[in-house]
Amino acid sequence: MTDRLADSPVAVLEDSWPVLVAAQARLHEVREKTHRNFDGGDAGHQWDHGLVLRHAVNYAVAVDLARDVPGAGPVVDVGAGAGGFSVWAAAALGRPLVIVDQDAGHRDLAGRAFPDVAVHASTTDLDPVPVVLAMEVVEHIARARQPEFLRALADVVAPGGVLVLSTPDESRYWGGWSGYPPHVAPLDAAGLAELLQAELRDFEVEVLRIAGPGFGLSPLARVAVPVANRAWGLLEAAAPRLTHEMAYRVNQLGKRRPPPPPPTPTDFAVANASEGEGTGLVGVVRRR
Numbered sequence: 001m002t003d004r005l006a007d008s009p010v011a012v013l014e015d016s017w018p019v020l021v022a023a024q025a026r027l028h029e030v031r032e033k034t035h036r037n038f039d040g041g042d043a044g045h046q047w048d049h050g051l052v053l054r055h056a057v058n059y060a061v062a063v064d065l066a067r068d069v070p071g072a073g074p075v076v077d078v079g080a081g082a083g084g085f086s087v088w089a090a091a092a093l094g095r096p097l098v099i100v101d102q103d104a105g106h107r108d109l110a111g112r113a114f115p116d117v118a119v120h121a122s123t124t125d126l127d128p129v130p131v132v133l134a135m136e137v138v139e140h141i142a143r144a145r146q147p148e149f150l151r152a153l154a155d156v157v158a159p160g161g162v163l164v165l166s167t168p169d170e171s172r173y174w175g176g177w178s179g180y181p182p183h184v185a186p187l188d189a190a191g192l193a194e195l196l197q198a199e200l201r202d203f204e205v206e207v208l209r210i211a212g213p214g215f216g217l218s219p220l221a222r223v224a225v226p227v228a229n230r231a232w233g234l235l236e237a238a239a240p241r242l243t244h245e246m247a248y249r250v251n252q253l254g255k256r257r258p259p260p261p262p263p264t265p266t267d268f269a270v271a272n273a274s275e276g277e278g279t280g281l282v283g284v285v286r287r288r
Helices: 009-013 017-030 049-066 086-093 104-113 143-154 189-199 219-238 240-255
Strands: 075-078 097-100 118-120 129-135 157-168 203-211 269-272 280-287
Touching: 009 049, 017 086, 017 104, 049 086, 049 129, 049 157, 049 203, 049 280, 075 086, 086 097, 086 129, 104 118, 143 157, 143 189, 189 203, 189 280, 219 240
Parallel strands: 075 097, 075 129, 097 118, 129 157
Antiparallel strands: 157 280, 203 269, 203 280
């Protein structure tokens, strides 16, 4: 499958980076101070350059993998948050967009920011489509529910279509976990491959790995990130209103920063998951 990828999938971002920047700026305009998604942050709400870069590259790889999918129809992005990256991905593929997110606040933001986009709470009533995305979502699903989640995603993939999902490989962190509380069931490459192959036996499955800026892990970060995230989780449990306000103020400060520059394609590489040191995992599932 990797031979379908361009020399650098990130190259698809170069010409259309302003579309992504504009989508995030629009979300900043409509965001309310009272909204907080406790299932995990939405990179579309902030100008954290590292976070934006990592999510953007994940979506760029997904776009490249979905370029050859036949048939008309929309992109369904499940767990899309408010859709800051979804809008760009659908535009890059030349397809309409359907956003699916369980968080009512995110659905409200998406509906106000992107009124031409269909927004749903679940995939239950959706017809099969050519392209389904679930970017950095599966690690937020409890281990016992991950098979059900994957089968629900697969049910939305039309014959000849593709499901692309990404997840961070946290296996190299101290304790095998980043410590980020919403990541309740992270998967390494072997675990993701095993899960996909066990639940989606009628599909063609491959797991890829992304390396490059935003997907590296220094020796210091391997220990410092889990410690910091665990500390934040304890503070959030003890004082949720305080941490909500702190997170909002940090995002507002980030909003004043210039938009992040587009990624440099030569800095990134995509290979089979058994190769390289990058922490980005991408599952590619094609319906025969």
